[in-house]
Amino acid sequence: MNNSLAIEANPGNIDAGLHVIEQATGYTYQAALRAAVILNLADILKTGPKTAQQIALETNTQAPIIKQILRLLATRNIFKTIKGEGFALTPSAEFLLSDHPYSVRQAILMMTDKTFWMTLYELSDMAAGKPVFTNRFKESFYDYWEKNDDNPNGFHEGMSSLSKIENNYIVKSYNFPENITIADIAGGFGGLLLEVLKTNPTTNGILFDREHVLAKNILHLLGDNTRWRVQPGSFFEECPEADIYLLKYISHNWSDEQTVQIFKTIRQAMSPSSKLLLIENIITEDDQPYFGHELGLICTNLSADAGERTAIEFSQLLTLASLKINRIINTNAHHYIIEVLPL
Numbered sequence: 532m533n534n535s536l537a538i539e540a541n542p543g544n545i546d547a548g549l550h551v552i553e554q555a556t557g558y559t560y561q562a563a564l565r566a567a568v569i570l571n572l573a574d575i576l577k578t579g580p581k582t583a584q585q586i587a588l589e590t591n592t593q594a595p596i597i598k599q600i601l602r603l604l605a606t607r608n609i610f611k612t613i614k615g616e617g618f619a620l621t622p623s624a625e626f627l628l629s630d631h632p633y634s635v636r637q638a639i640l641m642m643t644d645k646t647f648w649m650t651l652y653e654l655s656d657m658a659a660g661k662p663v664f665t666n667r668f669k670e671s672f673y674d675y676w677e678k679n680d681d682n683p684n685g686f687h688e689g690m691s692s693l694s695k696i697e698n699n700y701i702v703k704s705y706n707f708p709e710n711i712t713i714a715d716i717a718g719g720f721g722g723l724l725l726e727v728l729k730t731n732p733t734t735n736g737i738l739f740d741r742e743h744v745l746a747k748n749i750l751h752l753l754g755d756n757t758r759w760r761v762q763p764g765s766f767f768e769e770c771p772e773a774d775i776y777l778l779k780y781i782s783h784n785w786s787d788e789q790t791v792q793i794f795k796t797i798r799q800a801m802s803p804s805s806k807l808l809l810i811e812n813i814i815t816e817d818d819q820p821y822f823g824h825e826l827g828l829i830c831t832n833l834s835a836d837a838g839e840r841t842a843i844e845f846s847q848l849l850t851l852a853s854l855k856i857n858r859i860i861n862t863n864a865h866h867y868i869i870e871v872l873p874l
Contacts, residue, residue: 564604568639572590573627574628580617580619640689641693677741680743711775713773714770714771717766717778718739719744724738724777736758769796772800782809783838794851798852808870823865849871854874
């Protein structure tokens, strides 16, 4: 029997076909979320429910489109519809408020930026080995963002926004010893290191990153400038000496070869008693939805060989740098802490 005819005759497959079609419209959700941030819809609804017409008047936009944006986001529990009153905030939507202490506005704008959208549109070309990002933007991902460093919604600002929530899970999940020095490698503006130092008042910190990034660090918020310092440099060349190293969301940006080189550079700076804490998503092969899968595809902008890894893949790369996994700690968020020791 012809297989195609057998499939056509089986009505049970029709629903599965509809499911596939529905998945193809997923980008509309990201577009709606980005529009909600740009139009400050959460701020407008902070004082209470409003209709699409009222919101449109405040934002100088068209009410029918505002209604469609909010209706779609309401299906994901971001905003909600109130019969006869229009739309209102939900607990999730509150994180889109501009004055929320853990606002994710800049994280949303970063993850929905054209540097990700326009290149993922050509994902099939990436799979064929074409340098899509370089072809489109005429430079590498990091060079692009270094030149656009003054963008208030840029890459580092977005990562800092994303980290505000995540860092809480990290500091609650790991017991840092007293009287040690902690180096945050490629730590951006220092959000994670700041939280670690706040939670562990006997520790000192080193924020290690490129000079133009360090210029925007927020470690002064600790209120004690004697407990931290910044050090510019490249993790491909040399890292500072420390008791514990933090490496958050770095290895997934680089190829296996480059990741091993980063590990080797840190290993050279480590003492026999030093530890490396990799804070990364860990992929499991159970076909379950997981934020790490989406983030892994985003990382293909940086390298075709970049992306999230399994625990076994991490172990193999660490071994090449004379390091080993001691334990893996579940932070109860989407990321894990991989505690690494020298071999």
